[in-house]
Amino acid sequence: GAVVSQHPSWVICKSGTSVKIECRSLDFQATTMFWYRQFPKQSLMLMATSNEGSKATYEQGVEKDKFLINHASLTLSTLTVTSAHPEDSSFYICSALIDNYEQYFGPGTRLTVT
Amino acid sequence: TQLLEQSPQFLSIQEGENLTVYCNSSSVFSSLQWYRQEPGEGPVLLVTVVTGGEVKKLKRLTFQFGDARKDSSLHITAAQPGDTGLYLCAGEMNRDDKIIFGKGTRLHILP
Numbered sequence: 001g002a003v004v005s006q007h008p009s010w011v012i013c014k015s016g017t018s019v020k021i022e023c024r025s026l027d028f029q030a031t032t033m034f035w036y037r038q039f040p041k042q043s044l045m046l047m048a049t050s051n052e053g054s055k056a057t058y059e060q061g062v063e064k065d066k067f068l069i070n071h072a073s074l075t076l077s078t079l080t081v082t083s084a085h086p087e088d089s090s091f092y093i094c095s096a097l098i099d100n101y102e103q104y105f106g107p108g109t110r111l112t113v114t
Numbered sequence: 115t116q117l118l119e120q121s122p123q124f125l126s127i128q129e130g131e132n133l134t135v136y137c138n139s140s141s142v143f144s145s146l147q148w149y150r151q152e153p154g155e156g157p158v159l160l161v162t163v164v165t166g167g168e169v170k171k172l173k174r175l176t177f178q179f180g181d182a183r184k185d186s187s188l189h190i191t192a193a194q195p196g197d198t199g200l201y202l203c204a205g206e207m208n209r210d211d212k213i214i215f216g217k218g219t220r221l222h223i224l225p
Binding site for chain 1: 147154156157215216218
């Protein structure tokens with residue numbers, strides 16, 4: 001099956017700093033990628049839809065200036081958490097869309113803000 | 115409003131038993147997917163169903179899509195400890211639309 005990677009796997013940063021998370025499709029091109037956040041024992045919550053070559057579409061309640069998304073190529077999307085705070089600590093997961101309806105997920109990035 | 119309701123939320127059974135988990139909605143989905151997620155990892159796609167009444171089998175797992183494409187079930191035969199995990203259903207209401215997730219069923223198989 002299709003492979004999606006994320007980097008880093010986990011990161012600890014201090015409050016007020018910014019963190020960039022990369023999402024790569026390794027053996028296919030993805031026009032559309034999604035970014036999710038998952039809190040412990042909860043389901044995935046869609047944050048934004050990332051489209052190659054255009055601005056990301058953010059879900060209601062997600063601050064676009066805080067969660068910067070860049071989808072500069074067909075194999076890479078990045079999520080930058082700016083001025084991170086402890087409440088941003090979460091498991092961030094990306095996925096890539098294939099054939100317009102099947103998603104393949106990355107392994108996730110665990111962010112801890114101290 | 116939760117568009118996709120999964121039940122049960124949590125299930126703990128002995129190895130060798132059978133189980134069924136459900137994913138229900140009042141909305142019609144063009145496709146529905148089941149994922150399995152282990153702690154600290156991303157969800158892994160198990161199956162996609164697109165046709166009402168469709169049944170798909172994956173070894174000991176049987177997936178069914180309701181005739182009206184509003185609900186789905188996952189049946190596991192002779193559960194094994196390796197089946198432990200969070201099972202998520204996700205539906206797409208229209209082609210090219212975003213996918214909606216249920217809250218998941220947390221399954222624990224006791225050896």
